[in-house]
Amino acid sequence: MIFGGNHRCNSSRRSWPFLVSVVTLLATFPYAASAQLFGERPPPVPPASIPEAPSEPAISLAPSSGPASTPNLPAPLTQVPAAAVPLTAPPSIAAPAQGVLSLTARYGKDLPVINSGLIWRVYSERPDETGAFKLVRENHDATPSLVLPPGGYVVHVSLGLVSAARPVTLKPDTDRESFVLPAGGLQIEGRVGASMIPPNQISFSIYKGSQFEGTERAPLVPNVAGGDVMLLPEGTYYIVSTYGDANSVVRSDISVQAGKLTDVTISHRAALITLKLVSDKGGEALANTAWSVLTPGGDVIKESIGAFPSVILAEGEYRVIAKNEGKVFERGFEVFNGVDGEIEVLAH
Structure with missing residues (x-):
């Protein structure tokens, strides 16, 4: 018999005579063989039979009949009505006293109330x-009523x-404060002849x-666009109006009255001029031309570069x-x- 792949066949053949001898001896001396195989001790003897427990009648868990057999149950719980439970109201916390600033x-003193634009x-x-000074409150309503703690404040209003x-x-009540803002409106437009300037x-x-x-002074309001409305303190002002970016400048004195809108129209006497350098009259403009516009006295009014400067x-x-x-032409x-x-300059 081969037990593994690493056993050779000739080794298996030599074991057969030995195996036959062992079988013969076991058949001749059965007791000796058993003694040698299992040892010299006698085989174990099982213990005596365990006696059965005496039987008794079974105990019944079912309740017996009769009035006495009713189990003693606890009495049902009775809930106290909610109305019977006294409720304790939480102690009220009094709000601190507040004042109202109207x-x-x-x-002006006898002029209408300002109804918009206030801060x-x-x-x-x-x-x-x-x-x-710490800012406490800001409001943009015309007639606000501000609720504030009593104390000292500084109220500022602007228009x-x-x-x-x-x-x-x-104080812990209503304080009414009225301010006088002698402001007037100013709206400015420009014209050339009968035409409105854009x-x-x-x-x-x-x-x-x-x-x-x-006296030299800085402008109170610079670069105001045409048609805008400015709110100014009542008084006298002068306007510097600039049409274009050259020499069309007009100055005008005006007066602003409180509670009124002053419309001012400033007229310019000017025109829009386009410059061209051409080889022939009515010809095509030459590119890359440098231009200088001067007064008859030689003061430079405007300089530019291009074929069609305006x-x-x-x-x-x-x-x-x-x-x-x-080359220079003039x-x-x-x-x-x-x-x-258009002003044409001939290049010859």
Whole structure:
């Protein structure tokens, strides 16, 4: 018999005579063989039979019949009605006393109440460690009623460039405060002849006082677009109106009254001029031309580069110089109010 692949066949053949001898001996001496195979000790003897437990009648778990057999159950619980339970209300917390600050503003003592455009700001009465007054409340209503803790405040109101401020002491009731803002409206437009100047071609700067005062000052409101409404304090102002970006400039004194809108129309005497350098009259414009527009006295009004530069000039006489490919050409011309046109310079 082969037990594994690593056993050789001749080794299996030599084991057969030995196996036959062992079988013969077992048949001749059965007891000795069994003793040698299992040892000299006698085989184990099982213990005696375990006696059965005596039987007794089974105990019944079912309740017996009869009135006495009813189990003793606890009495049912009785719920107390909700109304019978006393409720304790939480102690009421009284709100701290507050004051009401009722605010209005007028254009003047006997003028109407201002109904739009107001900005109200309420500051603390005393500055902080940095010296700034803390902003407590801001409101954009015309007639607000502000609920605040009693104490001292500074109330500031503004309408355009007009403003007023006042300290107030608020108590636990209503405090009515009325302010006077002597503001007026100003709307400006520009014209050339009977034509309205487009807003993108004209600008206005507003100065305090009169142009004849002879003092240099910064504009109160620079670069105001045409048609915009400015809110200014009542008083006298002068306007510097600039049409285009050359020399069409007009100055005008105006007066602003509180509670009224002042419409101002400023007339310019100017025209839009287009410049061309041509080889022949009516010909095509030459590119890369440098231009200079001068007064008859030689003051430079405008400089530009291009084939078709345009410039807005006040009416009057001018001289134009054109430079192209190292050559210089020039001519004189005149501008008439409201008459736009082309000025040709011949390149020869």
